Amino acid sequence: xxxxxxxxxxxxxxxxxxxxxxxxxxxxxxxxxxxxxxxxxxxxxxxxxxxxxxxxxxxxxxxxxxxxxxxxxxxxxxxxxxxxxxxxxxxxxxxxxxxxxxxxxxxxxxxxxxxxxxxxxxxxxxxxxxxxxxxxxxxxxxxxxxxx
Amino acid sequence: xxxxxxxxxxxxxxxxxxxxxxxxxxxxxxxxxxxxxxxxxxxxxxxxxxxxxxxxxxxxxxxxxxxxxxxxxxxxxxxxxxxxxxxxxxxxxxxxxxxxxxxxxxxxxxxxxxxxxxxxxxxxxxxxxxxxxxxxxxxxxxxxxxxxxxxxxxxxxxxxxxxxxxxxxxxxxxxxxxxxxxxxxxxxxxxxxxxxxxxxxxxxxxxxxxxxxxxxxxxxxxxxxxxxxxxxxxxxxxxxxxxxxxxxxxxxxxxxxxxxxxxxxxxxxxxxx
Numbered sequence: 001x002x003x004x005x006x007x008x009x010x011x012x013x014x015x016x017x018x019x020x021x022x023x024x025x026x027x028x029x030x031x032x033x034x035x036x037x038x039x040x041x042x043x044x045x046x047x048x049x050x051x052x053x054x055x056x057x058x059x060x061x062x063x064x065x066x067x068x069x070x071x072x073x074x075x076x077x078x079x080x081x082x083x084x085x086x087x088x089x090x091x092x093x094x095x096x097x098x099x100x101x102x103x104x105x106x107x108x109x110x111x112x113x114x115x116x117x118x119x120x121x122x123x124x125x126x127x128x129x130x131x132x133x134x135x136x137x138x139x140x141x142x143x144x145x146x147x148x
Numbered sequence: 149x150x151x152x153x154x155x156x157x158x159x160x161x162x163x164x165x166x167x168x169x170x171x172x173x174x175x176x177x178x179x180x181x182x183x184x185x186x187x188x189x190x191x192x193x194x195x196x197x198x199x200x201x202x203x204x205x206x207x208x209x210x211x212x213x214x215x216x217x218x219x220x221x222x223x224x225x226x227x228x229x230x231x232x233x234x235x236x237x238x239x240x241x242x243x244x245x246x247x248x249x250x251x252x253x254x255x256x257x258x259x260x261x262x263x264x265x266x267x268x269x270x271x272x273x274x275x276x277x278x279x280x281x282x283x284x285x286x287x288x289x290x291x292x293x294x295x296x297x298x299x300x301x302x303x304x305x306x307x308x309x310x311x312x313x314x315x316x317x318x319x320x321x322x323x324x325x326x327x328x329x330x331x332x333x334x335x336x337x338x339x340x341x342x343x344x345x346x347x348x349x350x351x352x353x354x355x356x357x358x359x360x361x362x363x364x365x366x367x368x369x370x371x372x373x374x375x376x377x378x379x380x381x382x383x384x385x386x387x388x389x390x391x392x393x394x395x396x397x398x399x400x401x402x403x404x405x406x407x408x409x410x411x412x413x414x415x416x417x418x419x420x421x
Contacts, residue, residue: 002308005396043395045302055256127407134406 001130005034011120012036015112019104020086023045023116025124026095030054034100041099053097054086068143078106087113091120092128152291157211158193159204163229166275167193171284171321189291190215191225194250197233201249209253216257224268225287226250232274243272276286278341285323285340292325298415303328305408309386309401315340317383322348325382343385347375365398374401379413 012023013036013078022037030051035043057077065071079086087109088097096117158164169394184381198204208226209389217220228246230238247270269290271283289295298316305316308330313329324340328396336342347364354361364375371389378384384405 001407002305002396003400003407004308004310005400005404006310008400009395027399032397033400033403034397035395127403130407131403137410138406 001127003127007087008034012116013050015098015116018108019101020098020109021096021101023100024050024097024099025091026050026054026088026097028054028058028093030094032045037099044107046132049095049099053086054095057088057095076110078110089113089117091117092124094124094128096120152188154189154291156190156191158229159195159198159207159226162193162198163275164193167227167229167280170275170280171323188219188221189225189287191227191287192225193229194246196228196230196246205249205253208250209257210329212254212257218246224292225283225290225330226270227283228266228270228272229273230274231279232276239272243270247271255318264300269381278338278345281341283345284321285344288318288321288323288325294415295326298412299326299328301328301411301415306330308406310388311386312389313387315343315385315387316378317344317347317385319377319381319383322351322383339415347383359403361408367398372398372401372403374398376405378405380410380415381416382412 009023012025012034015023016036016038022035024032024036024046025034027033030053031057032043032047032050035041035046037046055076055110056079060077061071061074064074073113074090076087076089078088082102084099084102085104085106086097087100088095090096098113098116154170156164190211192208194204194208212224214226228243231243234242250270251264251268256262257266258264260341269286271279271286273283275282292298301312302316307330311329312331312333313327315324316326317323318325322344324344327340329335350364351361362377364373366373370391371387373387375383375387386401386405388401
């Protein structure tokens with residue numbers, strides 16, 4: 001069970017039409033897992049926004065959790081910024097994020113977000129579960145590079 | 149992988165200790181005084197500058213004879229060492245002559261030309277260039293029992309991850325055990341030895357500072373490489389190149405390495421017959 005990066009980039013790139021400028025997959029710790037953007041978007045920008053977004057998501061999750069009984073129930077975040085929109089939703093154990101210009105229509109942005117999430121949910125859930133399993137194993141072993 | 153016993157032999161001053169300290173980079177003297185009766189591998193070092201060829205050959209023959217009595221299935225690697233002391237234009241010829249002599253001597257004992265070729269192999273080496281790594285890499289490659297299966301799995305991994313090249317290094321020596329590539333580009337033939345050397349130096353510097361080497365990521369806009377501890381006996385290096393290399397996310401590659409790890413760990417378990 002391996003993640004094919006190049007194929008994933010193409011799938012994410014499908015939504016980059018009209019006013020959507022970037023689609024990215026972000027881990028809960030803020031690491032950029034995959035990114036597809038218009039020519040003007042750089043990977044550095046994407047990496048920085050991933051880190052910021054995961055923190056923002058975490059904060060909103062905790063905040064709404066206090067109000068609605070427990071975190072982990074946040075379903076979607078849409079941010080209206082000065083120069084555009086950012087929409088994010090959970091996907092497997094990661095976050096799917098779309099960034100768009102201010103001329104974008106919110107309804108269409110959300111529709112794209114949901115469609116992409118539904119399309120990628122099954123395969124990425126399998127990968128995420130396998131990954132979590134391996135990480136738990138690693139934590140248990142805790143071998144270092146000099147163990148010989 | 150089960151531990152294999154290796155005997156490194158040669159005349160005093162032939163260069164065995166230097167070789168060992170460079171390849172194994174482990175300054176604690178190994179316990180060489182206890183040698184079991186069955187040796188699986190003999191690495192014999194010939195000093196190419198030696199003035200006493202006949203005596204060297206006699207020693208070698210005596211060793212080979214004794215070895216074949218107790219360990220008939222042993223493998224013998226002959227390293228023609230200190231090749232840097234021969235002039236460049238004479239090196240190939242000198243090495244071939246030495247090889248012929250060694251094969252002739254071994255043949256006298258074994259009696260079967262084909263069997264000799266499969267038991268005895270000759271390599272040239274010098275601590276001052278990459279031939280040492282090449283020779284020892286070949287030795288390590290022969291010592292791993294299921295190396296073909298490892299290479300096959302590595303090739304699958306390379307295709308799925310769509311990497312340009314993937315290398316598997318042995319953990320202690322950083323010698324290349326297996327490699328697979330997707331594109332045949334103009335590559336440096338000596339790249340394995342160079343990379344082995346560079347990473348080993350880096351690892352040594354890390355341990356001098358009291359920290360453990362775990363992972364290296366090297367990126368520029370045409371190229372990305374990830375080196376990480378893989379299985380208990382190996383390190384893996386994944387190389388992605390091409391114009392899209394800068395947008396490759398390190399975390400995705402590391403996740404893939406993590407997911408592939410258990411398949412390779414299975415190959416390293418001792419096989420029960």
